[in-house]
Amino acid sequence: MIRLDDVTELLSKHHPGADVEMVRRAYVFSAAAHRGQTRRNGEPYLVHPLEVSHIVAQLRLDAPSVAAALLHDTVEDTVATVEDIEAQFGKDVCFLVDGVTKLEKLNFHSAEEAAAENFRKMLIAMSRDLRVILVKLADRLHNMRTLSHLPPEKQKRIAQETLDIFAPLANRLGVNWLKIELEDLCFKYLYADEYRELADLIKKTRREREQYIDRVNEQLDAELKKHGVKGDLNGRPKHLWSIRQKIKISGQAFDSLFDILAFRIVTERLSECYEALGLVHSLWKPVPGRFKDYIALPKPNGYQSLHTSVMGPEGERIEIQIRTEEMHQFAEFGVAAHWTYKEGQYGMHHRDASDKFAWLRQLLEWQRDLQDPTEFMEIVKVDLFADEVYVFTPKGEVKAFPRGATPLDFAYSVHTDLGHETTGARVNGSIVPLRYELQNGDAVEIIRTTGSKPGKDWMSLVRSGRAKAKIRNYLRQETRERMVLIGEELIEKEVKKYGLSLTKLRRSGKLAEVLSKHKFRTEAECLVALGYEKIRIDALLPDLVPADKLEKGPQEADSNPFAKVFKKFMPKREGGIVVDGMDDIATVFPKCCAPVHGDPIVGFVTRGRGITIHRKDCVQVGNYDPARRMDVHWDSQSRLLRPVDIRIYSVDTPGLLASISQSFHSAGVNISAVNCKTSLDKRAVNNFTVLVNNLDQLRKVISMIEKIDGVTSVERIAG
Numbered sequence: 177m178i179r180l181d182d183v184t185e186l187l188s189k190h191h192p193g194a195d196v197e198m199v200r201r202a203y204v205f206s207a208a209a210h211r212g213q214t215r216r217n218g219e220p221y222l223v224h225p226l227e228v229s230h231i232v233a234q235l236r237l238d239a240p241s242v243a244a245a246l247l248h249d250t251v252e253d254t255v256a257t258v259e260d261i262e263a264q265f266g267k268d269v270c271f272l273v274d275g276v277t278k279l280e281k282l283n284f285h286s287a288e289e290a291a292a293e294n295f296r297k298m299l300i301a302m303s304r305d306l307r308v309i310l311v312k313l314a315d316r317l318h319n320m321r322t323l324s325h326l327p328p329e330k331q332k333r334i335a336q337e338t339l340d341i342f343a344p345l346a347n348r349l350g351v352n353w354l355k356i357e358l359e360d361l362c363f364k365y366l367y368a369d370e371y372r373e374l375a376d377l378i379k380k381t382r383r384e385r386e387q388y389i390d391r392v393n394e395q396l397d398a399e400l401k402k403h404g405v406k407g408d409l410n411g412r413p414k415h416l417w418s419i420r421q422k423i424k425i426s427g428q429a430f431d432s433l434f435d436i437l438a439f440r441i442v443t444e445r446l447s448e449c450y451e452a453l454g455l456v457h458s459l460w461k462p463v464p465g466r467f468k469d470y471i472a473l474p475k476p477n478g479y480q481s482l483h484t485s486v487m488g489p490e491g492e493r494i495e496i497q498i499r500t501e502e503m504h505q506f507a508e509f510g511v512a513a514h515w516t517y518k519e520g521q522y523g524m525h526h527r528d529a530s531d532k533f534a535w536l537r538q539l540l541e542w543q544r545d546l547q548d549p550t551e552f553m554e555i556v557k558v559d560l561f562a563d564e565v566y567v568f569t570p571k572g573e574v575k576a577f578p579r580g581a582t583p584l585d586f587a588y589s590v591h592t593d594l595g596h597e598t599t600g601a602r603v604n605g606s607i608v609p610l611r612y613e614l615q616n617g618d619a620v621e622i623i624r625t626t627g628s629k630p631g632k633d634w635m636s637l638v639r640s641g642r643a644k645a646k647i648r649n650y651l652r653q654e655t656r657e658r659m660v661l662i663g664e665e666l667i668e669k670e671v672k673k674y675g676l677s678l679t680k681l682r683r684s685g686k687l688a689e690v691l692s693k694h695k696f697r698t699e700a701e702c703l704v705a706l707g708y709e710k711i712r713i714d715a716l717l718p719d720l721v722p723a724d725k726l727e728k729g730p731q732e733a734d735s736n737p738f739a740k741v742f743k744k745f746m747p748k749r750e751g752g753i754v755v756d757g758m759d760d761i762a763t764v765f766p767k768c769c770a771p772v773h774g775d776p777i778v779g780f781v782t783r784g785r786g787i788t789i790h791r792k793d794c795v796q797v798g799n800y801d802p803a804r805r806m807d808v809h810w811d812s813q814s815r816l817l818r819p820v821d822i823r824i825y826s827v828d829t830p831g832l833l834a835s836i837s838q839s840f841h842s843a844g845v846n847i848s849a850v851n852c853k854t855s856l857d858k859r860a861v862n863n864f865t866v867l868v869n870n871l872d873q874l875r876k877v878i879s880m881i882e883k884i885d886g887v888t889s890v891e892r893i894a895g
């Protein structure tokens with residue numbers, strides 16, 4: 177069994193000067209928290225976090241990661257809280273524990289390949305810090321190692337999930353040894369018979385195989401030495417899962433034990449890789465088409481090596497990989513390798529600039545620039561998939577969007593009608609404005625108001641093609657509908673002057689005649705044309721109205737029907753505020769200064785509440801970030817009523833309150849609240865909250881009240 181000292185020794189080996197003391201405290205904390213808990217196999221629960229912390233130390237992670245591994249189940253399974261952990265171990269450890277706990281809550285049951293890939297991306301994107309993923313992988317590895325204690329159907333489910341999600345994730349991060357062990361454990365539980373068969377075969381041929389490996393190594397070693405190339409040699413069977421996959425792909429059972437062997441030469445310098453390759457090819461005949469230069473063209477996860485197959489000493493095919501020590505470290509530890517190399521010397525050649533794994537290269541580059549490992553840690557809190565964001569639906573499904581997407585993109589991706597009727601959104605439980613940019617890991621919930629409609633500025637709020645197309649369609653349709661109404665109204669108004677109506681014209685067939693004469697296919701087409709003024713009503717009138725009636729002239733005069741009609745159907749702006757020429761923007765009036773129409777105002781973009789409108793002279797204005805300031809002005813059309821607090825100092829005489837109320841009434845101002853206090857010296861302070869249309873009205877009513885006998889002063893108060 178692992179002891180804490182094993183963990184701290186390993187940690188200190190890879191990170192001299194690491195905070196071992198903190199790791200010890202984490203151990204004590206975890207032991208106390210898990211006290212009395214046991215795992216299914218009867219062991220104390222503490223064994224699990226301890227083993228996980230050892231794997232994390234093997235992954236060469238730092239002290240906070242090792243501490244987090246020890247603590248990783250305390251928040252989920254014990255009474256300990258995230259706050260406790262932060263108080264005792266600081267922000268860094270707390271962040272990691274919280275991250276692992278959150279990953280635990282994700283639902284990974286969908287085994288569908290596309291979904292699995294999304295989840296993998298999601299996992300990476302969500303955790304923002306690769307250490308969270310690595311601790312999670314360590315946790316999963318230990319759970320897989322101890323899987324035999326679970327009931328069979330649970331074993332299968334967990335193994336499948338591991339094979340779908342976690343092994344590929346380990347591969348993505350380039351941590352080869354972890355990937356291999358996970359895959360073989362999954363193999364064991366998912367295909368038990370096949371696994372046993374293959375494992376037995378490998379066991380049986382062990383002696384023979386080892387002798388063969390020695391023979392190959394001897395010859396290789398002699399050849400390298402002769403030419404002064406330094407290289408470590410290693411030969412071993414490939415891992416079982418990869419053998420199984422190879423059999424599945426080739427469709428043939430392996431007939432030679434050599435097929436399952438892989439040899440490796442690890443050199444000191446890059447140039448020696450190619451020298452060694454030349455020597456291997458001069459020693460044994462290469463198999464055509466089997467040479468791969470992953471040094472010049474690394475695999476997407478950053479893996480670099482030369483691969484070749486040759487006809488070995490006895491004419492059988494063997495595979496040989498050749499790479500430098502750094503490349504080997506990278507192959508085994510992947511991203512984690514960087515924690516140990518302060519001066520990265522990876523000579524990677526990246527030719528494909530559009531490679532979507534740019535993040536990994538970026539990591540390498542950062543590594544080169546940064547001497548201080550703690551600074552590196554800061555930067556490793558990566559933004560991995562820069563072009564996409566992944567968010568959750570309320571049901572826990574993952575959806576991908578282009579970066580910069582907003583809640584509207586989300587709504588339209590669910591359903592067109594939901595998109596159209598979106599009036600707000602909640603992200604992680606808080607209301608956000610519709611222009612909020614979705615962030616990785618956001619849980620998004622759409623607020624829908626039945627019957628509400630898309631706004632004109634929505635086109636500028638969405639990023640996804642689907643949402644754009646849906647909104648464009650809607651707006652086109654909506655304009656058309658409005659034009660039909662305008663057209664109808666125009667005809668109606670005009671023909672009414674001659675004692676006719678649209679209904680009559682329709683019924684008599686007169687309208688149909690007119691339509692065909694003017695080459696309109698449908699009535700709507702004609703109405704739209706009228707609405708857009710493509711055709712004038714005057715042009716239709718002689719056909720709609722009988723000549724005798726037309727000659728008599730209109731029965732009533734009605735000047736400029738068009739303007740009147742148009743006004744009726746133009747959208748009305750609500751809210752009373754124009755923001756930089758945009759409408760449909762949520763505005764909020766704070767209590768502090770209660771601006772009314774006419775007050776000089778200024779707006780500030782607030783998170784989650786749209787734009788807050790203050791009077792320019794409000795004391796609060798100084799508290800805002802000037803970058804959030806927006807130019808706003810009152811909409812001249814607005815008839816918005818705004819509450820204002822007015823304080824009136826007066827003598828305390830009967831009937832005064834009635835006079836004041838009368839003044840408000842005659843100024844057309846409604847009172848929404850009153851609060852009056854009198855003092856012993858016969859003075860009164862009367863606070864009124866009134867609803868006013870604009871500043872002029874407010875000024876007028878104040879001056880009226882000032883004139884009342886007994887009123888000493890009147891003031892508008894802020895908040």
Ligand code: MN
Pocket residue numbers: 224248249315
């Ligand atoms: Mn665990």
